[in-house]
Amino acid sequence: MKPMGPLPPAFAHQQGVLTIAGEDAAALVAAYGSPLFVYDLAAVAAQVARFRAAMPEAIGLHYAIKANPFAPLLAAMAPLVDGLDVASGGELECALAVKPATAVSFAGPGKRDDELAAAIAAGATLNIESAGEARRALAAGERLGIAPRAAVRVNPDLELRGSGMKMGGRASPFGIDAEEAAAVVRSLIEGGATWRGFHIFAGSQALDAGALIETQAATLALAARLADAVGAAPPLVNLGGGFGVPYFAGDVALDVERVGGALAEALSRRAEVLADSGFALELGRWLVAEAGVYLTRVVDRKVSRGEIFLVVDGGLHHQLAASGNFGTVVRRNYPLAVGGRMGMAGEEEVSVVGCLCTPLDRLGDRVLLPRTAAGDVVAVFLAGAYGLTASPSAFLGHPAPAEVVVG
């Protein structure tokens, strides 16, 4: 038997029937079909409220829409946050549909000229990832007769300790090495761009408050050093994000209130050059992961050489991360439950496998579940971030799942 991650708090004490924002999961499947992603908007709003309560007022909240760009969720999220961060021309369009361009920033390597032009024409902020991209953005602005709004994304000379995905402290396709960032800012200003500040993203999926506190303090210090080197104050310092969620057994939820307290303190001690700057954190999964549940029906129950397999109608083509094939080194189990048997003791060890003809398609590996039969609905939790859009949905030609918001 292998352990599963902890059920998110909203589900941990449910008994009997699984409900999502008060709605019966089985009824949702009956109404919308299986497999189905359900996102609880009230849970997302509660998470935003928790962030606001925990963080100093000076910290703006940006939502990285790569975590979940589902249009109804994005529309609900837009008025709750101060900015949207996008990573492609496609995401840019989604963001501009729900938020003014001045509140939209575009990060990511390899922005094509047409994407640069679309952002500049709309008035969104480009987080510039290289000296070459700075030159192409200035050229695109010249062609359009519009000054690009541009921040410089810095590849920091620090890393986020303990983070699942490190994006700093090393050679990187992301951002401009800290040693060269000031020169690129100066070239942007001299080229006629409107300089919007720094974007410094050191990593993601961190559960250790101490590591985040350390990184945020170092990021503030780096921003101050760079501002001194530029000789101008950055209008905005995007301090990155990295707030993680507990996916696996033994994971403990991040103490966001502790991070907020320390950040307030660090801000109060910030260097003079940052006195009038604005600040923001850019979060994806922490805002939406726990609000999403992937529901998938058992098609077949079979026994092979003593191992019980629950074969479901979903799989890694919708929820790649739960199969362990999205950025994890060792495969571990996400939290799972049987829709009609919440709170019941596990009775048998089963593997929950998807309908794809590949051994990679395993949503639960030797987990302990209550007795489950064909027709039952299995819930995969923490499906609100990096679910459908982070999965190879065209692989093997199965139908797309439905997505629905509740709450």
Ligand SMILES: Cc1ncc(COP(=O)(O)O)c(C=O)c1O
């Ligand atoms: C620049 C940037 N912003 C935001 C995020 C969102 O990270 P998370 O969903 O872990 O908060 C990422 C993740 O890779 C990122 O690269």
